Amino acid sequence: MVQAIVFPQEEDAMPRIVAHVDMNAFFAAIEQNAHPEWKNEPIVVCVFSGRTLDSGVVSSASYDARKLGVRAGMPIVQAKQLCAKGHFVPVNHTLYGQISDQIFTRLFAYGDAVEMASIDEAYADLTQKTQGDYAHAERLMREFQQKIQKEFNLGCSVGIAPNKLLAKIASDFQKPNGFTIVKPESVQSFLDPLPVKSLLGIGPKTEQQLVEKNIHTIAQLRACGAGELVALFGAARGQYFFHASRGIDESPLETNYEKQQRSSIWTLQRDTQDWNELRALVREKALELWDETAAQGKFFTQISVVGVDIALKQMTRSTTLNVACVSSEQLFSEVEQLFQSLLSNAPLPLRRVGLRVGGFASPPKQKRLNEFFG
Template sequence: MISLQIIFHIDLNAFYASAEISQNPHLMGKPIVICRESRRSIITTASYEARKYGIHSAMPLFQAKELCPQLIIIPPHFALYKTLSQAFFQVISSFSQKLEVASIDECYVDMTEYIQKHHMHPYQTAKNIQETVYKTLKLQCSIGIAPNKFLAKMASDMKKPMGITMITNRNFKDKLWALPVGDMHGIGKKTVPKLQQLGIYTIGDLAKYENYEKIRSIFQKNTFVVYQRANGKDFSKINYERNELKSVGNSTTFEKDSHDEEFIKSVFRSLSHEVSSRAKKRDLVSNSISITLKYTREKSKTKQTIIDQYTNDFDVIYATALLLFESIYNGENLRLVGVSLNNVVHLEDINIQLSLFNQTHTQHNIQNQTDELIHQLNENFPDMKVMKASSLIKDKEIQKNILKIMNNFKERS
């Protein structure tokens, strides 16, 4: 017996607006838009509260203000959106790594094996994903469940926010065929009037065989694909190559701003462990490690360094994060810190060994090298305040790793 595949399309709701709300809960329930404050500005995203006034993306800001005088305007913070987007995909990949990134805020996921393994109903699985995404990132998402990508995409658009919709081979006609043809995924606004001129107003009209020759003049070589999709069929596969993240990172916002260095370093330890675990789970490595320190919404610092070989090792990530932290921290209160592996690649795509450390060195030679390296680093980077590894952390293995990293420390601003 051949079981049908179960595809989820997961879409973050009003992503940019939700991202801002996740960082500033007092914005919850208020009409907000994301765009720069200028009469010529075009709205990027509107919260659902703003949409109730008729405000939508691509609308000029001055028109939105006329519709809603109390509108809250927030400039875009693309670094935040990128960080949350990557974290979102990482959460989803913890359920299934058979994932295709469709855009910054949506993905297709093959959940067949997960559901079969855990003997769960697809709806309950989707509910678990929604709850995990919200608990972890404070972001809402809608999920479409279907036997193929096209139907899953159509389903996720039907209930927002936090909707879950299932479309099956049995009910797709009831779900789709009465919808206007412009609601069909893949049909552009300019195509709709052309179809209407041919007497095709609904997806059901598009699915009729007698209309096949009519639509050929519009869709040409894509006619069969469009016709098949209107009839609930889509043979496109999940493109796993599109699920790769350019970076694997993690960050956390403190409950209260802090300048306690021991506390901050303990947070870096936890973040580094999480980044390492995520990278290992997906067989991703990098030779570029960065940290982020955020002081206020407007003020933050990011520092990156290149090490001599690729890694996803916790000790290396943590040790490097501490060195970078020492190099840029100035004692001010922090509200957020983050760690990231940048420009990650698959293990199978590189022909080098992961081990960064030469075990043939004697302790005596290492100690001599350490003293010399610390001297050189303090000479070259006077603001770093470099000290012996033993004064940074107590774990002997991490100390060894720090020595090697220091030997290859090349700062990249």
């Protein structure tokens, strides 16, 4: 075969190759490494809410804990019943974030572009580097997988496919330490037998709606007309499902993504409907949020508060400022008003409350950033 000379137009036309990397039981695996004496013992990483000794949920479970039925999202109390001898440790997001950064920094050497999709997932675009050659892509990503295992003692699953949608499903196909390649010619046969829930964006509620229409597999979803899907799910999601069921996804890697909002929500020691009981804590949290965003040079125009009542019903109140918020005092005063409005309409005492800021804009009064520090 003649070696093709690559012109810019042909570069654009080159079929994409995208890899998705998903760390296996990431938080639990890191904790396992931090405690080598727990080898082959169940480890359960927990978010303790602080309300009672064991209130809270499981964030991540090691494979030894999963064998006993422990799952992410499960109440800690329930996990302890399944796994009395397990090691229950609190989440340490800072540590996991640092390790995540180190791991995915290595990935930049393997692709043209990298998107860190979450703390334990990333995409790499391999199109140019491999010149569209799947065998080359496989060699590269197997090397990456082994490198991470060796260097960090952490396993990951890898999917390689023509786009992000399929690469993500492929990395999920075999776990742990899976390696799945979906070439363009086998996209449909790969997708068809999978449950609809395999598609990003189809969760429990949407799955239920589809099951009611007797749609269980992606093949059955593909048999639906675009019009029917749009009628059922609205324009955006309907069209997404139409394309996704065919394995079509042109979305590019988001390589310089910026957060749109920052929020924090916490569980109260005691349920309440009384602003005076919340005031001090809310104030503290508002100041923290101000400090964190100001430190990043971010100035927000949107402020919201959220309450979750004892029936777990959520309520929100929000406001949009004309000019970015200028001080922590202004933030707190806005938050106070929003909470008073929320509380006066809350039918039941609140169990959890939270704050959110977003709508990041230029700094107020056009001050130079460094005038805010020092």
